[in-house]
Amino acid sequence: MILLTGATGKTGMAAAKAIAAAGKKARVVTRDAAKAAQLTALGHELAVGDLSDAAFLREAMRGIERAFLLLPNTERQGAMEAQFTDIAKAAGVRHLVKISSIEAHAGIGARVPEMHAASEAHIKASGMAWTMVKPNFFMQTLLAASAGVKARGELTMPMGNGRVSMVDCRDAGAVIAKALLEPGHEGQSYKLTGPESLNFAEIATRMSAILGKPVKYVDPPLTAYRENLLKALPDPWRVEAVCEIFATTAKGQREIEALTDTVQRLLGRSPVGLDTFISDYKPAFA
Ligand SMILES: NC(=O)c1ccc[n+]([C@@H]2O[C@H](COP(=O)([O-])OP(=O)(O)OC[C@H]3O[C@@H](n4cnc5c(N)ncnc54)[C@H](OP(=O)(O)O)[C@@H]3O)[C@@H](O)[C@H]2O)c1
Numbered sequence: 001m002i003l004l005t006g007a008t009g010k011t012g013m014a015a016a017k018a019i020a021a022a023g024k025k026a027r028v029v030t031r032d033a034a035k036a037a038q039l040t041a042l043g044h045e046l047a048v049g050d051l052s053d054a055a056f057l058r059e060a061m062r063g064i065e066r067a068f069l070l071l072p073n074t075e076r077q078g079a080m081e082a083q084f085t086d087i088a089k090a091a092g093v094r095h096l097v098k099i100s101s102i103e104a105h106a107g108i109g110a111r112v113p114e115m116h117a118a119s120e121a122h123i124k125a126s127g128m129a130w131t132m133v134k135p136n137f138f139m140q141t142l143l144a145a146s147a148g149v150k151a152r153g154e155l156t157m158p159m160g161n162g163r164v165s166m167v168d169c170r171d172a173g174a175v176i177a178k179a180l181l182e183p184g185h186e187g188q189s190y191k192l193t194g195p196e197s198l199n200f201a202e203i204a205t206r207m208s209a210i211l212g213k214p215v216k217y218v219d220p221p222l223t224a225y226r227e228n229l230l231k232a233l234p235d236p237w238r239v240e241a242v243c244e245i246f247a248t249t250a251k252g253q254r255e256i257e258a259l260t261d262t263v264q265r266l267l268g269r270s271p272v273g274l275d276t277f278i279s280d281y282k283p284a285f286a
Pocket of ligand 1: 005006007008009010011012029030031032035049050051052070071072073099100101102112134135136137138139141169
């Protein structure tokens with residue numbers, strides 16, 4: 001049996017759909033059963049609880065051979081991932097697949113990739129088989145700027161002239177499902193990118209063409225962006241985490257700019273491109 005966390009979210013839902021499309025079932029975790037109607041309709045089994053709750057986790061891990069670990073970025077993420085790993089090991093889970101990030105390494109100067117690097121190391125030291133799925137910046141992150149695109153034709157993100165080989169999280173979900181369903185992915189780190197590396201002015205130009213209206217890139221100072229974000233997000237830790245990631249992107253960085261062929265190699269098809277992403281999410285932008 002497979003345990004799938006984050007299954008009501010963007011990436012986990014894509015993995016849940018791919019697992020169901022392969023004719024398999026998983027035990028899916030959510031804190032809120034009301035959010036899981038689509039998952040039960042796919043034939044998945046529900047485990048309702050919070051991943052910070054060790055007793056719930058021990059129960060959810062019963063009979064599990066392969067597990068997928070995804071948690072959103074919070075101050076507690078690292079501690080919760082370590083607890084998940086230790087309980088999985090004690091429960092006899094054989095293979096742990098974790099979502100990490102392409103730039104996860106110590107000393108990068110951003111708390112989220114550094115946390116992912118520490119969590120990867122903890123899993124690798126556990127003795128369980130592992131697969132690290134390491135996506136670049138998700139295209140879906142552009143949805144955070146969609147209201148400005150819709151209302152004013154402005155894509156406002158503090159990315160300077162940084163280039164990013166963004167990936168669609170639906171591709172990440174498909175890779176996660178593959179790593180859980182097939183043998184041969186043990187001990188692999190999969191860096192995932194889309195098919196091209198673009199800066200944000202180029203992304204705005206693509207939006208203009210596909211949405212059929214002018215969209216211009218606005219690059220605010222990071223301090224002003226942080227202040228605005230603090231009004232929308234009640235968690236100052238998270239705001240700082242987002243700003244750190246954006247600052248490393250704006251500076252330009254090899255891992256974030258480079259392209260990989262991992263999606264093509266694993267899925268046997270091209271990764272979703274930015275134009276397709278914008279078309280698929282057109283109602284959010286236009
Ligand atoms: N954004 C990017 O560009 C990017 C790039 C590379 C890697 N990543 C990594 O991807 C991960 C986020 O993935 P995502 O964007 O697909 O997530 P998401 O859409 O924000 O979904 C979060 C999921 O986590 C579940 N969850 C949250 N807190 C929980 C808790 N305490 N107990 C149980 N479940 C909990 C939620 O389930 P319920 O609400 O139903 O309980 C939901 O299914 C992060 O680790 C991030 O670092 C992101």
